[in-house]
Amino acid sequence: MSADSAEAVFKTTGARQSTPPGQRSGATKLELIGVGKEFRTKRAHTQALEGIDLTIRDGEFVSVIGRSGCGKTTLLRMIAGLLSPTTGQILVEGRSLWNGARVDTSVVSQLGVVFQEANLFPWYSVAENIALPLQLRGDDKASRLARAQELAELVGLGGFERSYPRELSGGMRQRVAIARALSTHPKLLLMDEPFGALDALTRERMNLELQRIALATNATVIFITHDITEAVFLGDRVVHLTPRPGRIAQIKTIGFEKPRSIDVQTEPEFGAIARDLRHALDEDEKR
Amino acid sequence: MSRDRSRKLLPWISTPVILIVAFIAWDVFVRVSGVPDVVLPPPASVFESLGTVLTTGETWQHAYITAAETVGGFLIALVVGVTAGVILGKVAWLELSLRPLVVASQVVPKVALIPLFVVWFGFGMTSKVVISAMLAFFPIMLNVQLGVRSVEPGQREVMRSLNATRWQTFRHLELKSTMPYVFAGMEVGIVLAIIGAIVGEYLGGSEGLGYLLVRTLNDLDAPAMFATTIMLSALGLALYFMVNGLKRFFIPWHESVYGQQDVNG
Numbered sequence: 001m002s003a004d005s006a007e008a009v010f011k012t013t014g015a016r017q018s019t020p021p022g023q024r025s026g027a028t029k030l031e032l033i034g035v036g037k038e039f040r041t042k043r044a045h046t047q048a049l050e051g052i053d054l055t056i057r058d059g060e061f062v063s064v065i066g067r068s069g070c071g072k073t074t075l076l077r078m079i080a081g082l083l084s085p086t087t088g089q090i091l092v093e094g095r096s097l098w099n100g101a102r103v104d105t106s107v108v109s110q111l112g113v114v115f116q117e118a119n120l121f122p123w124y125s126v127a128e129n130i131a132l133p134l135q136l137r138g139d140d141k142a143s144r145l146a147r148a149q150e151l152a153e154l155v156g157l158g159g160f161e162r163s164y165p166r167e168l169s170g171g172m173r174q175r176v177a178i179a180r181a182l183s184t185h186p187k188l189l190l191m192d193e194p195f196g197a198l199d200a201l202t203r204e205r206m207n208l209e210l211q212r213i214a215l216a217t218n219a220t221v222i223f224i225t226h227d228i229t230e231a232v233f234l235g236d237r238v239v240h241l242t243p244r245p246g247r248i249a250q251i252k253t254i255g256f257e258k259p260r261s262i263d264v265q266t267e268p269e270f271g272a273i274a275r276d277l278r279h280a281l282d283e284d285e286k287r
Numbered sequence: 288m289s290r291d292r293s294r295k296l297l298p299w300i301s302t303p304v305i306l307i308v309a310f311i312a313w314d315v316f317v318r319v320s321g322v323p324d325v326v327l328p329p330p331a332s333v334f335e336s337l338g339t340v341l342t343t344g345e346t347w348q349h350a351y352i353t354a355a356e357t358v359g360g361f362l363i364a365l366v367v368g369v370t371a372g373v374i375l376g377k378v379a380w381l382e383l384s385l386r387p388l389v390v391a392s393q394v395v396p397k398v399a400l401i402p403l404f405v406v407w408f409g410f411g412m413t414s415k416v417v418i419s420a421m422l423a424f425f426p427i428m429l430n431v432q433l434g435v436r437s438v439e440p441g442q443r444e445v446m447r448s449l450n451a452t453r454w455q456t457f458r459h460l461e462l463k464s465t466m467p468y469v470f471a472g473m474e475v476g477i478v479l480a481i482i483g484a485i486v487g488e489y490l491g492g493s494e495g496l497g498y499l500l501v502r503t504l505n506d507l508d509a510p511a512m513f514a515t516t517i518m519l520s521a522l523g524l525a526l527y528f529m530v531n532g533l534k535r536f537f538i539p540w541h542e543s544v545y546g547q548q549d550v551n552g
Contacts, residue, residue, distance in 0.1 A: 113448040115445070121442065122540045123466075166540070166542070
C-alpha cells in the first residue's frame with residue numbers, strides 16, 4: 001500500500017474551506033526519501049523501518065502514530081540526527097542531514113527535539129535550562145536571558161524563570177523542555193511522545209498549549225505518539241506507521257480548522273477518523 | 288510552613304537536651320556505682336580537665352598537627368581519587384583490568400598496614416599524611432567512578448541533539464552530575480582521613496592529638512583522656528561540617544542538600 005493512494009482527505013462540514021496550514025507557503029521543510037533502518041546484531045537483522053517517503057511542508061503539524069515497536073521513535077531519532085539511516089535520504093530544506101553515517105551538524109543545529117522525559121538539568125534554573133542551546137551556541141548572556149524570558153512567557157511559565165526543575169510539576173518540566181527546544185528558532189520541532197509520562201488531564205491541557213505554541217511560532221512539528229485522540233487533535237496530518245518492518249500504512253489529512261477547541265473531539269467526524277485509526281492499529285496487532 | 292520551621296529547629300533543641308540528660312545520668316551512675324575515677328571519671332572532673340587542656344598551648348600545637356595531617360592527606364586523596372575515578376570511570380578496559388586489584392586493596396584492612404607506613408615514612412607527619420590519604424582515597428575514587436558512569440542517558444541525548452562539543456558536554460553535564468558523588472566520597476573520606484591520622488599517631492610519633500591521648504593513657508589521667516577525646520571529636524565534627532558546607536555551597540540543587548521536604552507535595 002503506497003502512502004499516497006491511502007491518503008484519505010477529510011474536510012469538515014461547515015468549517016471554512018481553508019487551505020491546510022502547510023500549504024500557506026507551500027515550501028517543503030522536510031523530505032524523507034526511501035528512508036530505512038536495519039539493526040544488525042550478531043544473531044539477527046531487524047528491519048525497523050523500510051521505504052519511508054514523507055514530505056512535510058512549512059508550518060505543518062504532522063502526528064506519527066503506531067503501536068510500540070513500529071519504529072516511530074527510530075524514525076524520529078534519525079530525523080533528529082541521533083541515529084543514522086541505513087538507506088534513503090533525509091533533507092531539511094533541501095540539505096541532506098546524513099552524509100553516510102555522519103551527521104551534518106549545521107543541519108542538526110536547525111532542529112529542536114523534545115523527548116518523552118523532560119531531561120532538564122537540575123543544576124540550572126528554568127531560564128538557564130531554556131537558554132542552554134543558546135549558551136552552547138555562544139550567544140551572549142543578555143540576549144540569552146531575554147529569549148529565556150520570552151519563551152517562559154510563551155509556554156506559560158512566566159515568573160518561574162529563577163525556579164529550579166525540582167520545584168516544578170511534570171507538566172511544567174515538559175513545558176521547559178519545549179521552550180528549550182524552541183529557543184534557537186528551530187526550522188523543525190521534533191517531539192517524541194512528549195506527554196507520554198503525564199496524567200490524562202495534564203496531557204489534555206498540554207495538547208491545547210502545544211497547539212497554541214505551534215500556531216504562535218508557526219512551527220513545523222513532527223509529533224510522535226501512541227495516543228489516537230492526541231494525534232488527531234493536534235495533527236494537520238496523521239501518519240500511521242505499521243510494524244515489522246515499519247512502513248507508512250496510511251496518511252490521514254485532518255481538516256478541522258485551527259485553533260481547535262477540546263470540544264472538537266466530540267464531533268462525529270473526529271470520532272470517525274479516530275475509529276478508522278483505531279481499527280487500523282488493531283489490524284497491526286493481529287499481524 | 289510553621290510546621291516546617293519547627294521541624295528545622297527540632298534538632299537544635301533535642302541535641303542539648305539529650306546531652307544534658309546523658310551527663311546527668313553519667314554523674315549519677317558514677318556516684319551510685321562507685322567506679323574508680325581511673326575507669327570513669329565524673330563529668331565535672333572531665334570538664335575541669337578539658338578547661339586545663341584547652342588553656343595549655345601545647346594542646347593546640349597537637350591539635351594543629353593532627354588537623355594538618357588530616358587535611359593534607361585528605362587533599363591528596365581528593366586530587367588522586369577524583370583523577371583515578373574519572374579515568375577508571377571513562378576507560379572501561381583499564382577499569383576491567385584493574386578491578387581485581389582494586390577490590391583486593393579494598394578488602395585489605397588498611398589499618399593493619401599503618402605500622403609498615405610508620406617504618407617507611409618515619410615517625411613524623413609524613414607517615415600520617417600518607418595513611419590519611421590512603422584511607423580517604425578509596426571512597427572518593429569509587430564514588431567518582433560511579434558518578435562518571437551515572438550520567439543520565441536522556442540528558443546525554445539532549446546534549447547530543449544540541450550538537451554539544453565534548454568540552455561542553457563535560458562542563459554542563461558530566462562535571463555537574465558527578466559533583467554529588469564527589470561530595471559523597473568526600474564526606475566519607477574526611478572521616479577516614481582523621482581516623483588515619485589519629486591511628487598513625489597512636490602507633491608512632493611524638494606529636495598530635497593521638498599521641499596526646501596515648502600519653503594521658505600512660506599517665507592514667509582518665510579526665511585528661513576524656514578531654515582529649517572530646518577535642519578529637521570536635522576536630523572531626525569541624526572538618527566534616529566544612530566538607531558538608533562546601534557541598535551545600537556547590538550543589539544546592541541536589542536532593543541530598545535541599546532535603547526531605549518535598550516542594551511539590
